[in-house]
Amino acid sequence: MATIMEKYFATVDNISDHFVERLQKAVAIPSVSADPARRHDVVRMGEWLANELRGLGADVDVRPLSKQAGSEVDLPPIILGRYGSDRNKKTIMIYGHYDVQPASKSDGWESDPFVLTSDDQGRMFGRGSTDDKGPVLAWLNTIESYQNAGIPFPVNLLMCFEGMEESGSIGLEGFINSEAQGYFAETDAICISDSCWLGEKPCLTYGLRGLNYFSVTVSGPAQDLHSGIFGGAVHEPLGDLVHVLASLSDGDGTIKIIGLPEVVAPLTEKETCLYRDIQFTNEDLHSTIGSKTGIFNTTKETLMARWRYPSLSVHGIEGAFSTPGSKTVIPARVTGKFSLRTVPNMTVEQVNELVIQHVREEFQKLNSKNILEISVLQKGKWWLTDPDHWNYVAASKAIEDVWGLKPDLIREGGSIPIALVMEQAIGKNILLLPMGRSTDAAHSPREKIDRNNYIEGIKTLGAYLHHVAG
Amino acid sequence: MATIMEKYFATVDNISDHFVERLQKAVAIPSVSADPARRHDVVRMGEWLANELRGLGADVDVRPLSKQAGSEVDLPPIILGRYGSDRNKKTIMIYGHYDVQPASKSDGWESDPFVLTSDDQGRMFGRGSTDDKGPVLAWLNTIESYQNAGIPFPVNLLMCFEGMEESGSIGLEGFINSEAQGYFAETDAICISDSCWLGEKPCLTYGLRGLNYFSVTVSGPAQDLHSGIFGGAVHEPLGDLVHVLASLSDGDGTIKIIGLPEVVAPLTEKETCLYRDIQFTNEDLHSTIGSKTGIFNTTKETLMARWRYPSLSVHGIEGAFSTPGSKTVIPARVTGKFSLRTVPNMTVEQVNELVIQHVREEFQKLNSKNILEISVLQKGKWWLTDPDHWNYVAASKAIEDVWGLKPDLIREGGSIPIALVMEQAIGKNILLLPMGRSTDAAHSPREKIDRNNYIEGIKTLGAYLHHVAG
Numbered sequence: 005m006a007t008i009m010e011k012y013f014a015t016v017d018n019i020s021d022h023f024v025e026r027l028q029k030a031v032a033i034p035s036v037s038a039d040p041a042r043r044h045d046v047v048r049m050g051e052w053l054a055n056e057l058r059g060l061g062a063d064v065d066v067r068p069l070s071k072q073a074g075s076e077v078d079l080p081p082i083i084l085g086r087y088g089s090d091r092n093k094k095t096i097m098i099y100g101h102y103d104v105q106p107a108s109k110s111d112g113w114e115s116d117p118f119v120l121t122s123d124d125q126g127r128m129f130g131r132g133s134t135d136d137k138g139p140v141l142a143w144l145n146t147i148e149s150y151q152n153a154g155i156p157f158p159v160n161l162l163m164c165f166e167g168m169e170e171s172g173s174i175g176l177e178g179f180i181n182s183e184a185q186g187y188f189a190e191t192d193a194i195c196i197s198d199s200c201w202l203g204e205k206p207c208l209t210y211g212l213r214g215l216n217y218f219s220v221t222v223s224g225p226a227q228d229l230h231s232g233i234f235g236g237a238v239h240e241p242l243g244d245l246v247h248v249l250a251s252l253s254d255g256d257g258t259i260k261i262i263g264l265p266e267v268v269a270p271l272t273e274k275e276t277c278l279y280r281d282i283q284f285t286n287e288d289l290h291s292t293i294g295s296k297t298g299i300f301n302t303t304k305e306t307l308m309a310r311w312r313y314p315s316l317s318v319h320g321i322e323g324a325f326s327t328p329g330s331k332t333v334i335p336a337r338v339t340g341k342f343s344l345r346t347v348p349n350m351t352v353e354q355v356n357e358l359v360i361q362h363v364r365e366e367f368q369k370l371n372s373k374n375i376l377e378i379s380v381l382q383k384g385k386w387w388l389t390d391p392d393h394w395n396y397v398a399a400s401k402a403i404e405d406v407w408g409l410k411p412d413l414i415r416e417g418g419s420i421p422i423a424l425v426m427e428q429a430i431g432k433n434i435l436l437l438p439m440g441r442s443t444d445a446a447h448s449p450r451e452k453i454d455r456n457n458y459i460e461g462i463k464t465l466g467a468y469l470h471h472v473a474g
Numbered sequence: 475m476a477t478i479m480e481k482y483f484a485t486v487d488n489i490s491d492h493f494v495e496r497l498q499k500a501v502a503i504p505s506v507s508a509d510p511a512r513r514h515d516v517v518r519m520g521e522w523l524a525n526e527l528r529g530l531g532a533d534v535d536v537r538p539l540s541k542q543a544g545s546e547v548d549l550p551p552i553i554l555g556r557y558g559s560d561r562n563k564k565t566i567m568i569y570g571h572y573d574v575q576p577a578s579k580s581d582g583w584e585s586d587p588f589v590l591t592s593d594d595q596g597r598m599f600g601r602g603s604t605d606d607k608g609p610v611l612a613w614l615n616t617i618e619s620y621q622n623a624g625i626p627f628p629v630n631l632l633m634c635f636e637g638m639e640e641s642g643s644i645g646l647e648g649f650i651n652s653e654a655q656g657y658f659a660e661t662d663a664i665c666i667s668d669s670c671w672l673g674e675k676p677c678l679t680y681g682l683r684g685l686n687y688f689s690v691t692v693s694g695p696a697q698d699l700h701s702g703i704f705g706g707a708v709h710e711p712l713g714d715l716v717h718v719l720a721s722l723s724d725g726d727g728t729i730k731i732i733g734l735p736e737v738v739a740p741l742t743e744k745e746t747c748l749y750r751d752i753q754f755t756n757e758d759l760h761s762t763i764g765s766k767t768g769i770f771n772t773t774k775e776t777l778m779a780r781w782r783y784p785s786l787s788v789h790g791i792e793g794a795f796s797t798p799g800s801k802t803v804i805p806a807r808v809t810g811k812f813s814l815r816t817v818p819n820m821t822v823e824q825v826n827e828l829v830i831q832h833v834r835e836e837f838q839k840l841n842s843k844n845i846l847e848i849s850v851l852q853k854g855k856w857w858l859t860d861p862d863h864w865n866y867v868a869a870s871k872a873i874e875d876v877w878g879l880k881p882d883l884i885r886e887g888g889s890i891p892i893a894l895v896m897e898q899a900i901g902k903n904i905l906l907l908p909m910g911r912s913t914d915a916a917h918s919p920r921e922k923i924d925r926n927n928y929i930e931g932i933k934t935l936g937a938y939l940h941h942v943a944g
Contacts, residue, residue, distance in 0.1 A: 213702060215702065215802070217800045217802070219800075224763075224765050224767040225763040225764055225765050225767060226763065226764020226765055227764060229763060230888060231785070231787040231789070231813060231815065232683060232685065232815055232886070232887045232888025232889055233780065233886070233887045233888050234763065234780065234887065235780070235785035235786070235787045235815050235887060236727055236769075236779035236780055236783055236784070236785030236815065236887070237759065237768055237769060237770065237776045237777075237779040237780045237785075237887075238759075238763060238767050238768055238769060239725075239726075239727070239767045239768075239769055240727070240787055240788070242787075242788045242789070242790070243723060243725070243727070243786075243787070243788055244725060246716045246719040246720045246788055247720045247725060249716040249720070250716045250717045250719070250720035250721075251720075253713060254840075255709075255713070255714060255717060255839070255840025255841055255842050256709075256840075256841060256842075257706055257709070257710070257713070289707065289708075293694075293695040293696065293699060293704065293708055294695055294696020294697060295694050295695050295696055295843075296843060297694040297695060297708050297709045297842075297843040297844055298707055298708055298709075298843075299706075299707060299708060299709055299843075300707065306707045309706035309707040310703065310704065310705070310706055310707045313706055314706070315701070315705035315706030315707075316705070316713075317701040317705045317710055317712075317713070317802075317803075317804050318710070318712045318713055318716055318794075319701070319712070319794065319795040319800075319801055319802065319803050319804075319805070320712070320791070320794030320795030320796050320801075320803075320805065321790065321791055321794060321796060322795075322796055322797065322798060324788075324789065324790030324791060324796070325789040325790030325792075325811060326790050326791060326792055326794070326796035327792065328792060329851075330687045330689075330789075330811060330813070330851040330852055331789055331790075331811070332685070332687070332787075332789070332813060332888075333789050333790075334787050334789075335789070335790065341795060341800060341801070343701060343800070343802060345701065345702055345705050345706065369725070370724075370725025370726075371725055371726060372725050372726075372767075373765075373766060373767040373768075373769075374767055381799075381800040382800055416702070416703070417702045417703045417704065417705060417706070417707075418700060418702025418703050418802075419702055
């Protein structure tokens with residue numbers, strides 16, 4: 005094994021400048037999906053990607069989607085690619101996206117965000133460098149490196165690249181569902197590289213939290229009232245609302261919704277062990293949030309709070325006085341927004357039911373004559389997979405080969421809805437294999453990927469496919 | 475007496491068309507103080523008023539104020555007028571304002587807001603008709619009616635008319651203080667007609683609540699955080715803030731600030747009697763607020779809650795997510811705004827102290843690592859006077875003469891800061907003598923005064939001065 009991989013790694017190093025040039029070309033296409041005026045650039049990026057794949061000998065299928073709802077603009081196509089179709093090899097489905105977040109120099113970039121610009125520390129700045137053009141191209145570079153090294157490609161690849169990920173992945177879920185038993189039918193396992201390390205150490209992600217997002221409206225008077233004239237004589241909607249919102253959790257974040265803590269999966273010894281060696285400290289948390297306002301004293305508690313326990317956040321209030329200065333208003337109708345991040349074994353329906361019941365009961369206690377309405381604005385299930393699956397074992401070995409250490413097995417607190425969609429539609433194990441570092445500033449000004457992460461990332465993907473086959 | 479007043483009343487009726495024409499001319503000058511581009515119209519209105527006064531034989535003194543802070547625009551002048559200086563007569567100081575709220579037809583007016591337009595029910599629509607050009611001109615009309623009736627004027631009048639009332643009365647407080655022992659030194663009592671009846675019955679106002687307005691800021695992270703990534707691991711400023719805000723009062727409006735209810739003046743039997751016959755029902759409240767969300771079942775409780783008990787209103791939150799839709803944000807820094815309406819015997823300093831202490835203690839209970847700051851944005855004392863004073867007795871008799879009934883003695887829940895300023899500077903009894911009806915929509919589109927209220931108002935003011943002298 006070592007000799008084959010050594011040859012592969014040496015080839016990657018030999019043509020690494022070529023791979024950086026490929027990333028330069030991709031970053032130069034401003035494929036911002038949020039801006040309809042830039043849609044032609046997103047389409048152009050998809051065509052460029054399809055051509056690169058064709059140049060590597062992949063079978064490419066450019067699949068148009070419909071028009072974007074409520075507009076005359078076409079959605080960018082899904083780029084499908086197949087590389088190899090040997091029945092004796094495993095088939096790995098990979099997903100990535102070729103669109104990017106908006107960026108303009110005035111947001112705080114030191115150089116043109118659409119010109120890949122390197123510094124003397126090997127950081128390569130540019131929109132999409134880490135999210136997700138770098139990882140997408142790393143797959144292409146893996147194919148090319150195997151070809152240049154003269155090593156047979158170890159698996160069949162089924163590629164699925166979308167152009168609307170930064171704008172809600174419009175059209176993707178339906179497409180995945182319709183092709184699950186079609187184009188993707190041969191899939192043995194799935195790999196997604198579209199996230200970053202937790203800190204400065206490679207990791208594999210095996211879980212995500214879900215999201216139930218609520219809106220609770222309290223209304224009373226027909227119009228806003230003067231607090232001098234009416235204060236004390238009428239039930240104030242905002243007064244009711246802050247009571248309801250305060251009833252949801254304690255000052256230390258403990259959720260007070262009856263029945264909800266009981267459905268959280270108990271902590272097992274095996275799971276506890278996974279937290280033991282994770283390279284992360286509370287100082288890392290404090291440096292990221294810019295304050296020492298973390299709730300817990302130990303790293304383990306902090307990580308568990310982010311990954312394996314539910315959390316409740318109040319986001320804001322619509323309809324109240326929200327600008328600077330003082331206004332003596334009793335707002336007539338106010339809407340509080342809050343959400344729960346959910347974890348095993350909570351179900352979407354159960355959470356909705358418990359939350360709605362709690363909110364209604366707390367409002368009832370106020371004996372207010374106002375009217376309360378509650379609705380669910382978003383709902384998405386958590387995702388958790390088995391990190392002992394061969395898909396993870398292969399990736400773990402690959403990281404040991406390339407980085408000389410075992411990856412941390414982590415979860416994330418946020419949601420990546422497409423992971424759940426794919427798992428449910430295709431029914432195979434999904435591996436989240438991050439490529440960039442926590443400092444890469446995806447979605448922010450000065451997004452970057454380290455040249456080292458990009459090149460070692462190509463090695464990691466190649467070694468991963470090698471171990472999948474082995 | 476009856477014969478003198480009968481003669482006076484008949485004169486008012488005889489020249490009532492002339493008085494309506496005077497109001498037409500005044501309404502036609504769009505003296506909007508909030509709009510610096512209209513400042514020349516405010517000045518023009520002041521000059522017109524001064525000329526009308528001169529025409530009636532008053533000594534007029536146009537007093538310029540400084541430039542408006544932060545602008546190159548002059549403040550409109552204070553118009554001072556003296557009518558009569560007989561040492562054997564009482565001297566009544568009157569106050570009013572010649573500026574108006576903004577108005578444009580597109581706000582919902584059926585006719586040009588700066589053209590006084592009558593309908594067949596005797597309603598005269600126009601900006602400033604009831605607030606406060608009608609009442610100001612009623613004083614002039616009173617002088618003219620006494621002159622036309624050939625009756626000696628019963629008192630000396632000291633007039634003070636400002637042009638910035640709708641914009642915070644900038645410059646007035648300093649002016650009043652500086653002239654208290656000067657121009658206004660001879661004052662025996664003060665009368666202000668710049669408010670409306672409680673309902674459909676004449677009333678006299680003898681009390682106003684004060685206002686302490688607070689801003690409480692909770693801050694933690696250096697920037698807004700993603701609730702998926704950090705939810706559960708960090709102290710959330712908005713979570714802390716809703717707890718603090720909810721701790722201020724109960725669902726039924728009961729203030730929970732320790733020590734605060736104890737300083738409310740106990741209800742006396744004499745005061746209770748004042749509420750007995752007030753023409754106001756809970757249905758009136760419900761029709762004004764457009765909902766049946768009043769807290770109390772009896773009219774007396776409702777009125778006491780608005781007038782003689784403190785109230786606490788939460789107005790809104792700055793810095794949180796306040797627009798439609800869903801956003802998974804943990805706001806980094808949020809500022810809650812709330813205020814207390816204060817009543818005898820609360821002092822401004824005591825209320826500030828108790829509120830700040832309560833807020834700090836409630837925040838402490840949360841054990842949050844976030845930072846809390848609280849500040850006072852506005853403070854103004856309550857005002858309460860003796861409705862048995864001869865000033866009130868004279869007005870009450872006048873209303874009986876004109877309307878054939880005893881006025882309700884009422885208080886108001888809001889604040890009229892100038893009343894307190896005058897009382898403290900000049901040290902004499904102040905009478906608030908409303909002229910228009912509760913339906914007059916001061917500050918709103920379709921502001922009006924009923925011709926009947928205007929003309930009978932002129933009679934009321936004349937009879938009031940007659941009884942002051944008697």
